[in-house]
Each structure stands twice: as structure tokens, then as C-alpha cells.
Amino acid sequence: MRRKGLACMAAQAVESATPAPSDVSLGPAAALSCRECGERFPLGPIFACAICFGPLEVAYDLPTGDPEALRRRIEAGPHNIWRYAPLLPVPPDVAARPNLNPGLTKLVRADNLARELGVTGALYVKDDSGNPTHSFKDRVVAIAVEAARAFGFTTLSCSSTGNLAGAVGAAAARAGFRSCVFIPHDLEAGKVVMAAVYGGDLVGIEGTYDDVNRFCSELIGDPLGEGWGFVNVNLRPYYGEGSKTLAYEICEQLGWRIPDQIVIPVASGSQLTKIDKGLKELIALGLVPDRPYRIFGAQAEGCAPVSRAFKDGHDVMCPVKPDTIAKSLAIGNPADGPYVLDIARRTGGAVEDVNDEQIVDAIKLLARTEGIFAETAGGVTVGVTRKLIEAGLLDPALTTVVLNTGDGLKTLDAVAPTTGPSAIIRPTLDSFREAGLA
Amino acid sequence: MRRKGLACMAAQAVESATPAPSDVSLGPAAALSCRECGERFPLGPIFACAICFGPLEVAYDLPTGDPEALRRRIEAGPHNIWRYAPLLPVPPDVAARPNLNPGLTKLVRADNLARELGVTGALYVKDDSGNPTHSFKDRVVAIAVEAARAFGFTTLSCSSTGNLAGAVGAAAARAGFRSCVFIPHDLEAGKVVMAAVYGGDLVGIEGTYDDVNRFCSELIGDPLGEGWGFVNVNLRPYYGEGSKTLAYEICEQLGWRIPDQIVIPVASGSQLTKIDKGLKELIALGLVPDRPYRIFGAQAEGCAPVSRAFKDGHDVMCPVKPDTIAKSLAIGNPADGPYVLDIARRTGGAVEDVNDEQIVDAIKLLARTEGIFAETAGGVTVGVTRKLIEAGLLDPALTTVVLNTGDGLKTLDAVAPTTGPSAIIRPTLDSFREAGLA
Numbered sequence: 001m002r003r004k005g006l007a008c009m010a011a012q013a014v015e016s017a018t019p020a021p022s023d024v025s026l027g028p029a030a031a032l033s034c035r036e037c038g039e040r041f042p043l044g045p046i047f048a049c050a051i052c053f054g055p056l057e058v059a060y061d062l063p064t065g066d067p068e069a070l071r072r073r074i075e076a077g078p079h080n081i082w083r084y085a086p087l088l089p090v091p092p093d094v095a096a097r098p099n100l101n102p103g104l105t106k107l108v109r110a111d112n113l114a115r116e117l118g119v120t121g122a123l124y125v126k127d128d129s130g131n132p133t134h135s136f137k138d139r140v141v142a143i144a145v146e147a148a149r150a151f152g153f154t155t156l157s158c159s160s161t162g163n164l165a166g167a168v169g170a171a172a173a174r175a176g177f178r179s180c181v182f183i184p185h186d187l188e189a190g191k192v193v194m195a196a197v198y199g200g201d202l203v204g205i206e207g208t209y210d211d212v213n214r215f216c217s218e219l220i221g222d223p224l225g226e227g228w229g230f231v232n233v234n235l236r237p238y239y240g241e242g243s244k245t246l247a248y249e250i251c252e253q254l255g256w257r258i259p260d261q262i263v264i265p266v267a268s269g270s271q272l273t274k275i276d277k278g279l280k281e282l283i284a285l286g287l288v289p290d291r292p293y294r295i296f297g298a299q300a301e302g303c304a305p306v307s308r309a310f311k312d313g314h315d316v317m318c319p320v321k322p323d324t325i326a327k328s329l330a331i332g333n334p335a336d337g338p339y340v341l342d343i344a345r346r347t348g349g350a351v352e353d354v355n356d357e358q359i360v361d362a363i364k365l366l367a368r369t370e371g372i373f374a375e376t377a378g379g380v381t382v383g384v385t386r387k388l389i390e391a392g393l394l395d396p397a398l399t400t401v402v403l404n405t406g407d408g409l410k411t412l413d414a415v416a417p418t419t420g421p422s423a424i425i426r427p428t429l430d431s432f433r434e435a436g437l438a
Numbered sequence: 439m440r441r442k443g444l445a446c447m448a449a450q451a452v453e454s455a456t457p458a459p460s461d462v463s464l465g466p467a468a469a470l471s472c473r474e475c476g477e478r479f480p481l482g483p484i485f486a487c488a489i490c491f492g493p494l495e496v497a498y499d500l501p502t503g504d505p506e507a508l509r510r511r512i513e514a515g516p517h518n519i520w521r522y523a524p525l526l527p528v529p530p531d532v533a534a535r536p537n538l539n540p541g542l543t544k545l546v547r548a549d550n551l552a553r554e555l556g557v558t559g560a561l562y563v564k565d566d567s568g569n570p571t572h573s574f575k576d577r578v579v580a581i582a583v584e585a586a587r588a589f590g591f592t593t594l595s596c597s598s599t600g601n602l603a604g605a606v607g608a609a610a611a612r613a614g615f616r617s618c619v620f621i622p623h624d625l626e627a628g629k630v631v632m633a634a635v636y637g638g639d640l641v642g643i644e645g646t647y648d649d650v651n652r653f654c655s656e657l658i659g660d661p662l663g664e665g666w667g668f669v670n671v672n673l674r675p676y677y678g679e680g681s682k683t684l685a686y687e688i689c690e691q692l693g694w695r696i697p698d699q700i701v702i703p704v705a706s707g708s709q710l711t712k713i714d715k716g717l718k719e720l721i722a723l724g725l726v727p728d729r730p731y732r733i734f735g736a737q738a739e740g741c742a743p744v745s746r747a748f749k750d751g752h753d754v755m756c757p758v759k760p761d762t763i764a765k766s767l768a769i770g771n772p773a774d775g776p777y778v779l780d781i782a783r784r785t786g787g788a789v790e791d792v793n794d795e796q797i798v799d800a801i802k803l804l805a806r807t808e809g810i811f812a813e814t815a816g817g818v819t820v821g822v823t824r825k826l827i828e829a830g831l832l833d834p835a836l837t838t839v840v841l842n843t844g845d846g847l848k849t850l851d852a853v854a855p856t857t858g859p860s861a862i863i864r865p866t867l868d869s870f871r872e873a874g875l876a
Contacts, residue, residue: 170809199806204862215865224876368637371608409847419634424642427653438662
């Protein structure tokens, strides 16, 4: 019912001009399974259930046996997401293939921020601005690249308004794919440069981001799109799995322990649901002790359909028209919203939102306490953390991890109006003395 | 003789209002020694020889004994520059102190770029855009922070036109220092935001960058500057040592082996001289086999005093007035230029320069081949590498490492005029077909 929007895209995908190869080897990935009805499908470039139109996700034959041996194998692996290859839909030799090799970004112990927020437990920021193109998108694209290889695609594509375009362009360049990325034609000049510099084709579409998405869905069903892997459409089941690595890394970096509380931004909601999936896998594999954890979702007030539904006690969301400076979270009808609601409620978490002013304040708070310059999505998670503590929903005495998924250099405009010099002086000691800064 | 410019600053430093603590513990750092006359001084916030006004550098009591044990100790250390603490002027417990923990950035095997350049040997890009504030400056500032702690400074400062301002602001925030950074008052708005967002004081000086530097030198000698550590002035001997970690990392990442050829950007020349120092230390410690290597310096044609002197066979440089898009390399009178000339000649390397157009081409070449978006300084090294190969000065059959010291997001303006969409279309398959991109 709540998946109506996917129905026509699913029908197209099933009829897609690109045949699914019969012999696909993606490590422990065994099949695709429907998250709604459980029906299973062979691995292929499909993303919606042919029975009920529910979204598909990767089902695994995960390694069994001694957890200690698996943990040692992971710890001896490369310093990037490929150390978790045994838990991802990628071939075993993935680390040797040309790839941007994202991941194992810093988990920063944020004692200064903790003091400001009144947190007495351990507070950490998982800082994904350290990825190759400076956002968490490098993780999901890296997995999509391997699926694209397995399915014989030669062009990597996506619709995007920012981070994803750069991540796809860069990954395609390194991995030897052609790329063709679609953006609204009126994107800011800086973002166009970040997307176009990797030398793939960048196509501006005269229309809104919704028009861009609709066009991409059409292209997938057309012979024109033959051989094209759209990382966030026909490769989406694989792509999404990249977010699990955030869960793996956080736990490993905490000494193979699940934190009590995690604050995660919600755009489509995929990242949050996959982090939950990753935590459950670690428990099932015996890699971490089974203990309760709370997952919190963070949205911008100007695009808060999940937060609204959470507060209203609803299971479904009312789509909204986004109006917020947090552009990377501006998805008005989040596909995974219902799952986010389930997870927040099941784990004793919550979904909250902050307004644009609070986002900017939180960006600056994180910068001046920890020296981390986050994009607006990072302002959302830090701002929501503060609000959740004030509301008594997040326990300041427990261990908490807050995600920063992107880089402030990409959203300079958000802080520019309120960020400037303390003083302008003449180059003399007297002038400096008068400024009162010594 | 060639150090005249430092003379008056040295005199000021010797008379500085800030006394050098008598009991400073900075790990293996034993003293400061003059690079010209060899005179030694106790560790302190001084930067020029009181005898001959030559620049001071850190002299060490480096670890003796089994190289294998030291190698194992390093490999078991943290995934950042502090794994090399036994070779740096920092206290042994440095990794436990609040710090941005830069380093161990990716050494990218650049096979696609190699093909384009006709390189048949192994080609690597050492990509320092992966540092916390996305430039190599995080390395040098991290060391300066520890020196500032040791000397009891409470304010971190610098003069800067870009990367350094952000690196100092961020490091001070994390490490618990106040910061006060000086910039020319007419810096581009984006760069002001990057410098100011960390919440320290940012002071615009009405004047040129030279005026800013002169003002900072005055401030160091005045009681107003008491308790102030200027990372690139009175902490410079320590700060500079951070660049040694580039040499350590490159060799460790190559399996404890010195590459045949390294291409390094030249601004003040400090980075290149310290990388050479680091290589020599690794050889002396028995951590790498002693074998010949060639060091190449890369400058922008619009600010190429060292390249000019190299080609003219001179030992001294004529200062120039910089006019290049590579702002982070725009030092018209490089303090370490003579040392760069010595090293390039001694190792059989060279110093070369490329013009602005070649810089932009090289930025795009690196982006489209390896998915690495470099700042202009990275365009300089890649462009110079190409030119050196064409001139027969760099051997394409050997192992070569090219440095990228910063991030393209910080110098978008350089590529913006020539980087845009391939096409603008209506959101229809027909319109896409007409564009000829399928």
C-alpha cells in the first residue's frame, strides 16, 4: 500500500531491456528478497518485488563458525570497507580491484562537544567527511560499482543534486566505467563543478529533481539505457548495503561493542535501516555482545515527514515539499520512512527535527568544539542530539555516536551569512590593540 | 648571506617576550640546530640562529637498536602520524592527547593516470586531501600544537591565505587552544568561511599577505603576543617536521621501500626538504634499504623562482611577484629554495614549472583518470610530472610518487570556467537521444 510510488518503476524494471546475468558471484550475497512479502529473486539489476512491488534487499549466506576467526580476518583486512567483504555483496577479491576504497573514517571522541551538550557518557562523532569525495555516498557507490561489474554494465549513472553526483563520477573514473549523471539544470555552479570535474557526462535536465528522477526511471526501461547501472535505482539493493559498513566500523572502533545510542540523519531512510541491519548481523555472527541499543533519526524541520509521523504516532507519512538548507536530506517522500519509524520505536529511540537556524548553530558548535566542519546534514544530527537530550529522550549518561555524513566545504552557503572575521584592522600593533583581541 | 630576510626576525625572536621553558620534553627531539652553521640551542620557541641567523631545525636522539623492533612498533601504532612518534618532536603519549590525528592518507596506485602519461613503472599519488581539513597542513600544524603545549602557549596563530588558516582553526578547537589567525582583509568569501567557522578569532589585515607577515613578526616581539604560538613563525622548526611524515608513510605504504622518484610541490620549499630529511632518517635507522632516489620540485610558472634558478644553474633565487592560480604555492621568495636546489641536484632530480592552463588540464586529468579532485597544487605536481617525462628528466619505467597536497573543493574557481554539463536537455527520451550521449 505504502509502496505505490514504486509500483510503476517495478513493472518497468521487471520488463527492463537489460537481462540479469544468470551466473553472478557477489560473495556472500545469495539472492534478493522482498522486504514486504519475503519472496526471493536471483541476484540481478532489479529493485522491486514482482509479486507485491515491495523493495528488494540483499539476502546473505553469512559466514558461520568461529566469530573470533572472523574478527581476526576483518582486523587483518585493508583499512577501508573491504575489510568487511565477507559481510557484503562483493566478490572476495574486491580489495584488489580499482575502486575508491572508502571507509574506516575516524570515530572521533568528542569530549569538548560532550561538555557543551551536558553529556556525561562517552560521545563520539563518526566523521564520514573523511571519505574520498567527502561524504558517506562513497560507501554505497563502491558497492554499486561491484554490482555493476558483476552485471556487465558499462555506464554508471544516477540522479542527484549534489554528493551522489561527485561520488559516482569519481568512482566511475577510478573503476574504469563511463559515467553519465543527471542533475536539475539550475544547480548551483559550485555543485556543477564538483560533479563535472571527473570527466564523465553530466546532463542538466530542464525541470525539478522529481523530473530528473522520472526521466531516469524511463531511461532504465528503454533500450537507450541498456548497459546502464543507475546506482540508486536498478542497483539500489546493492548500493544500500554500503551503509551497513557504518555499523560495522562504529562497533569495531569501539572495541567490538554496540554503542547505547546512535543518531542518524534521515533522507530516504535507507542509511538508518541499513545501520540497524548491520548491527543485527554483527550480533547474529557473534562479533559483538547482544545488548539493547537505541536508534534515533534526525531530520530538518523543513523536510520532516518521518519526524512528524513519529510524533503523531502514525505508521505512514504524509509527503512534504522540502524547504530547508539541508539539501542532502530533502526527500519529501522517503521510501524507507516506515522502516525508520519501526526501528526507532522498536529500539526505544525517536525521530526529531531541527530548523535551519538550529542546523547552522549546530554546524558551528561542532566546528568550534571538535574542529569538524560538517555539511548541513551533520548540523541536523548534532542539533537533533542536543534537542533529544533537552527533551530527555537521549540519555546523556550513556555511550552515544552521532553521524556526520558530509563535508562543510560542500555547503559553505549555509554558514557564510553568519561566519566572518572578528575584526578588520590596519597592520599595526596599535590597531590590533584597539580591536581588543589580544 | 641568502638568509638576510630572516635576520631582523631572528633578532626579535631572541629578544622575544616569551621565555623558553627550561624543561621541555618532546620525545626524541634533543635540541634545535642551525642548518647553516650547526650551532645548537635548547628546545624553545625560536626559529633563527642567534649566531648566523640561519634557520633552525630539530636535532634528534633517534632510537638505536633493532630496526625490526622499531618497524613492528610503528606498524602496531595508531592509523595516523602518531605511529611515527618515536621519530618526531612530540611526547611519547601524543596519541592520547586531543588532536586532529592527521596522516596515513591513501597512497593511490594510479594505473589509469600512468597509461595517460606513458608511465610503464608503478605510479602512485599520495593523496593528502584525505586529511581532516583536506590539506597536508594538518600534518605540520599537529606537530606545532604539541610544541605549543610544551612551551605553555595558550593561543595558536598564523598568517595565512587559505589552507593553513583552516588547519590552525580546526586543530586549536580540538586541542583546546584559543586561536587567532591573520589573513589579508580582501580574501575570497569562501576562504573566509573555511577559516572562520572553527570559532577562533579571524583578523583581516588591511594590506597584502606581506603586510600580514610583517605584522605577525612584530606581534611576536611585543608583549601583546605573549603566550602566542605562531605555527609558521616561532614554532616553525617543529611545524616543519610534520612534513617528514609524508616520507615515512610513502615508504611504509610501499612495503618499507623508498620510491625511485618523488614529485613534490614547492612553495617555501620546506616540505620538499623535510621529505628528504625523512628519507635519510629511515635509511640511517635501517628501516628501509639504502638506495638512490630522485627528488623533483614542482612550481607554477607564475611563481617559479626555484625552477628558474635550477634551470639557470644558480644557487640563489631571484624573488618574484607571484601571479598564478596556484595560490597555495605563491611564495615569491621561498625560504628553503636554496635547499631545494641542493636536493634536486644531489639526487639527480630537477625543478620544473607549468603554466595555469597546464595546471587546470592536470587537475582534470587526475580527476578523470583516478577520481581524485586535487587543488591547484596537485595540478602543479601532475602537470610537472607530465612535463618531466616529456623532457626525459623523469624515468617512466621507474616507481614514481606524485604528491597531491590539497583538495579541489578549496579551489573550485580554478576549474569552474572550463567545467560544466555535457548537455542541457528536456526530461524526455527524445531530447536525450538528440543530445547524442546514449
